[in-house]
Amino acid sequence: MARPIYEQQKSFFRRAYEAGETPWPRVKPTPAVARLARRLKRERGRARVLDVGCGEGRHMICFGKEGHQAVGVDYEPLALRKACARIDARAVHSHLRFILADAFRLPFRQASFDALVDSGVFHHVKKTDWSRYLNGLTALLKAGGYLHLTAFSTRFKHYPGERRTRNWIVHRNHYDHFFRKRDFAAIFGRCFDILAIEEEKQSLHVFWHVLMQKQPR
Numbered sequence: 634m635a636r637p638i639y640e641q642q643k644s645f646f647r648r649a650y651e652a653g654e655t656p657w658p659r660v661k662p663t664p665a666v667a668r669l670a671r672r673l674k675r676e677r678g679r680a681r682v683l684d685v686g687c688g689e690g691r692h693m694i695c696f697g698k699e700g701h702q703a704v705g706v707d708y709e710p711l712a713l714r715k716a717c718a719r720i721d722a723r724a725v726h727s728h729l730r731f732i733l734a735d736a737f738r739l740p741f742r743q744a745s746f747d748a749l750v751d752s753g754v755f756h757h758v759k760k761t762d763w764s765r766y767l768n769g770l771t772a773l774l775k776a777g778g779y780l781h782l783t784a785f786s787t788r789f790k791h792y793p794g795e796r797r798t799r800n801w802i803v804h805r806n807h808y809d810h811f812f813r814k815r816d817f818a819a820i821f822g823r824c825f826d827i828l829a830i831e832e833e834k835q836s837l838h839v840f841w842h843v844l845m846q847k848q849p850r
Contacts, residue, residue: 638759638803638806638807638808641806641807642757642806642807642808643708643709644806645805645806645807646709646712646807647709647711650709650711650712650715651711661691662691662692662694662695663692663752663783663833663842665781665783665829665831665833665842665844666692666695666750666752666781666783666842667695669748669750669779669781669844670682670695670696670698670699670701671699672779673696673699673701673747673748673779674699674700674701677747678700679700679701679702680696680701680702680747680748681701681702681704681745681746681747681748682696682701682702682703682704682746682747682748682749682750683703683704683705683706683739683741683746683748683749683750683773684696684703684704684705684706684749684750684752685706685736685739685749685750685751685754685770686706686707686736686751686752686753686754687705687706687707687712687713687716687731688707688709688712688716688753689712689715689716689719690705690715690716690717690719690722690729690731692750692752693705693716693722693729693731694719694721694722694725694729696728697722697725697728697729698724698725700728701728702728702730703728703729703730704730704731704732704741704746705729705730705731705732706731706732706733706734706736706739707731707733707734708733708734708735708736710733713731713733716731717731736754736758736766736769737762737765737766737769738769739769739770739773741773742773743772743773744772744773744774744775744776745773745775746773746774746775746778747774747775747778747779748774748778748779748780748781749770749773749774749778749779749780749781750781751770751780751781751782751783752781752782752783753783753784755782755784755810756784756785756809756810756811756812757807757808757809757810758808758810759808759810760801760810763820767820767821767824771824771825771847774847775847776847776848776849776850777846777847777849778846778847779844779845779846779847780821780825780844780845780846780847781842781843781844781845782817782841782842782843782845783840783841783842783843784810784812784840784841784843785809785810785811785812785839785840785841786811786812786813786832786839786840786841787800787811787812787813788832788834788839789809789811789837789838789839789840790837790838790839791804791837792837793837795837797811800812800813812841814830814832814841817830817841817843817845821843821845824847824848825845825846825847825848826845826846826848827843827844827845828844828845828846829842829843829844830842830843830844
């Protein structure tokens with residue numbers, strides 16, 4: 634019997650960290666996330682930030698350097714061990730906290746964060762689970778707090794000449810969903826105001842960076 638897709642994904646990520654050859658960046662933060670870190674410092678001084686699927690901590694360190702308290706969650710223990718061992722994390726160690734947890738079961742109080750970062754998790758969540766995932770994140774964010782999302786564009790390709798006939802595939806035992814610019818208002822517009830959307834192209838890999846702000850209730 635085939636294993637559920639999320640179990641297959643977890644094995645894929647574990648093998649990637651064990652090999653030290655992840656297909657996603659591990660060191661430098663994306664410019665859009667760095668801008669959010671500076672924005673939070675201007676507006677709020679010292680913010681509390683949650684990085685869901687933090688991996689090896691590249692965005693955590695960025696927030697820590699701006700004086701924020703950054704909490705990173707990942708379900709892969711090796712990723713967290715590598716994050717804690719980073720040399721560039723030592724200077725901001727007191728600003729960082731790493732927690733082993735699943736993104737569907739986050740162990741935090743409601744409205745306890747000023748900002749949330751999802752850099753590459755949502756596009757691995759099946760559409761049937763979007764509401765469950767997003768409701769959990771939204772509840773953790775304060776009114777007026779920021780959500781920064783990085784997700785695959787429909788122009789993303791895994792290899793030259795790749796052709797797709799739908800907006801999702803199972804690739805190398807994990808689920809990938811691809812988004813159009815107009816999709817974000819439809820998915821997030823009920824709870825968030827969309828402040829900025831930009832598309833970034835890294836050779837064959839094309840991503841959306843979306844900055845949103847939670848609407849007051």
